[in-house]
Amino acid sequence: MTFTQIFFYFLAGVIVAFSVLSVTTRRILRAAVYLLFVLMGTAAFYFMVNFFFLAAVQLIVYIGGIVVLIIFSVLLTSQINDRLDKPEMAKVVIGGLVAFGGLIISALTLWQYPFTASSAAEGDYSVAEIGRQLLNYGEGGYVLPFEVISILLLAAMVGAIIIAKRIKPKTDD
Amino acid sequence: MSWEQFLLMRHELLLILAAVVVLVAEIATGEDKNGINHTAIWLMASITVVGFLPAPVGKLFGGMYVVDSLRLAMKNTLNIGLLIVFLQSARWLNSKENQGRVSEFYLLLLASVIGVNYLISSGNFLMFYLSLELTTIPVAALAAYEQYKSRSAEAGIKLILSSAFSSGILLFGLSIIYGVTGSLDFSLAVFAGAGSLGIVGFIFFFSGLAFKISIVPFHLWTADVYEGAPTNISAYLSVVSKGAAVFILILTFFSFFRELQDVWQGVIFATAIITMTVGNLFAIRQKNLKRFLAFSSIAQAGFIFLGVIGGSELGMAATVYFVLIYVFSNLAAFGVVNIVAVNSGKESMEDYNGLYRTNPRLSLVMMLALFSLAGIPPVAGFFGKFFLFTAAAEGGFYALLIIAVLNAIISLYYYLLVVKAMFINKSENPISGFTSDFYTRLSLVICVLGMIGIGFIGEIYDYLQSISFGL
Incomplete structure (x- = not known):
């Protein structure tokens, strides 16, 4: 080893x-x-x-x-x-069994799969190249996901504001 | 890449523009926010109309963004859904409690529907995942919109937790799929030699998506969220979010996962049966109309799978056609529940006793909507279900078909329970008569026209059939 x-x-x-x-x-x-x-x-x-x-x-x-x-x-x-409440025994047992079952299935199938070494490891992974790819709009470029994330962040911020903002209901007087 | 190519993305670009306008309108308006209602509604109406104009099709960004006639039809279907939700929200947003946060409401729904449009157009699992999050996260904030109700906060937290959990499963599935196929691109997948690991990855992917469509056994969040969230947000979740997830499910099944057809047919066969049955059996027991519509929408998702399972061109056309009709029918039902709740604060089935005497037109709309959901002939819902059943029969899934027909009969029973309450049951103190605002009436008129018109205008189905593809 x-x-x-x-x-x-x-x-x-x-x-x-x-x-x-x-x-x-x-x-x-x-x-x-x-x-x-x-x-x-x-x-x-x-x-x-x-x-x-x-x-x-x-x-x-x-x-x-x-x-x-x-x-x-x-x-x-x-x-x-x-401290969080102690979970019920039944929940612990059922949750544990489900998680364990999922683990066994995933582990067994992963174990059996003949993974081959990726040829991608020889690529150029410098920061400059990553930056170019991020703003590239052609084949293999990532500018679209980059821009979509900005909309997601804007929406998430506005969402956080409407949850956090205290609204005083307008009174008639 | 030239500027003209951006026209391919016109749905998304126009929606982003509308979101920016709404954002700026908040600064420009003073105390009275009613102007934002008008702005947002008419912007959305024009975007919906522009969406139907003929447009170029093609790919952008190296295949990350794909648009063709079928995807355009899907986007237009869901944009109509958002427009109707907007129309039904104006009155509710004008109430005292919500006056301070009008533009946020529109901005978040627009952001979510931008996600829907990108989701349908995604040609790559990265875009798929990002736009799926973009459709869900803003809606989770909106589910918690009514701060003065603890149920609303509960709905928000349930939605965000269940969607985070499902995203985790989905991402695990995607990473396995990437590991075995070596590609995130929808058109480049090679499952040959992927073996059981490919199937495990697919199952995880399906489970994640099933949360969004609320397929049994991934439906546990649905009823609580629909009940706690504001009614128009429940309507949005049950129609636009669900429709988008169904569309991307059928698109990926027919392209990326085509080599796993045997696997996904089995998965869909099993989940369709339990989804229809469980949805129906639970719907019978509901006393609250929002919970009732939640379980009814779960059952409807089971019916939609009848169109997916055959993997045929007919099935694809039937699925899109059914979702189009479902948009109108379900939004009509939610629209009535919404306007009754806004005016009287009542949403349980007993409160609807004798509604016909006080609000005859609303009761008629509700009846048409429920008939359409149940699939009774003169209304379009019948044609939608009929084509779905035809698609399943064409694929030879007779056992599934028999169970589906039995379920359709059960669903008829509980939909008619509501109709009976409105028209036959007597009530000591029925909901008093009220007049709705212009926008709500307009939305219900659009829904009724859709529910009656789509069934009889044969060209709509013929067009969908002509642009669909099978395996």
Whole structure:
């Protein structure tokens, strides 16, 4: 076993362990912190396969942005010391069985599939090239999804505003 | 790429323009927001009309965006749906509680329908996923629109959580599909050699989409969300969102997943049966009309699958035709429920006892809508169901057909329960008579014309048949 393989299995173990912890803990802030480690592990995978840009984006957006946002909203909305209610035994058993069944089916089929190495690994993955692809409108360009995301973000912001904005109903007097 | 090529995207570009106008109108108007109602409605009306003008077809952005006559017809169908929803919302938006957030309402629905249009035109799973999110997320905010009702907030959170969950499953499926076929492009998929992993990926993809169409067993959010959300948002979810998901389902099944035909026929066979049956059996028990219409729309989704399963050109035409009729029928039913709720605050079936005596015209519209949903001959719903049944029979799915006919009979029973309440049942204190605003009346007139006209104008079906494709 090479060092890379050992490191890979170590990372995979960390990710699985923290994923399970993050959905089983009853304290919401801890769940957010466990999620942080899951996302960091994923970033480490990207570093392992030399996708440095993607790894950096993962670190900046998910860890720097999303986890911090989650922690902020937890601090703003709920009591840190509150614990979630203990789930009912029946729900735990049924949920666990369904999740385990799904895991077995996915794992078995993934195991049996003869994956071949992708030829895409030799491509040019520099930031400059990614930037050009993002704004390219021709074959294989991504400018349309890029623009559609901007509409999605606008709509999401307006949606957040109408939920958060307190409306004083107009009174007749 | 030249400027003329942007004309291919005219539906989306016009809708984006309308969204920007609505956004700016908010700044330009003062206290009275009624002007925004007029602006948004007439903009949407002109966009709907422009959509029917003949247009070039083709591909853009290296095949990420595809437009052909069939997709144009699908977009026009759903744009009509949005227009009717707009018409039915004006009165409700003028109420005191909603005055402060009129333009946001229109902006979010426009954003959602931009997603619908891109979804139908997507030629690539990346665009597919993004536009699917764009159709759902704004509507989740709108489901929570009525802040002063806790049920509305509950509907919003249920919709966003169930859609996030379904998106997760869908994305997992897409990543497997990408792994085995090596392409996200609808036209380049090769499933040969994908084996069982390809099938697992497909099942995950289907489950994610089934949440949006509310197919049993992925329907659990539907009734609660429809009941809690404002009525016009429930109407939008049950018609435009669902219609878009059905359209993209049939488009991908007939192109990207054509090699998996045996698999998806089996999946559709099973889900169509349980969807129709469960939807119908639960609809019988409902006392609240919004919940009632929710289960009825679940059952209708099961019927739509009769058109998909054969994989034929006839089936595709029947599906689009049925959704077109369903837009008018379901929006007429929701329109009546909406205007009654806005005027009297009542939405349970007992409240409708004796409605015919006080509001005869509304009751007639409701009756026509329910007849159309049930599939009773003079109304267009009959022709829609008839073609769906024909498509299933042509494919040789007789067992499915028998179950569907039995379900159609059950559905007749509960649709007639509402008609009975309105026309026959006596009531001590019926909903008092009221006059609706101009826009609501206009929307109901459009619905009635659609429900009666589409069945008798044979050219509509012939045209849809001429642009459809099979496997």
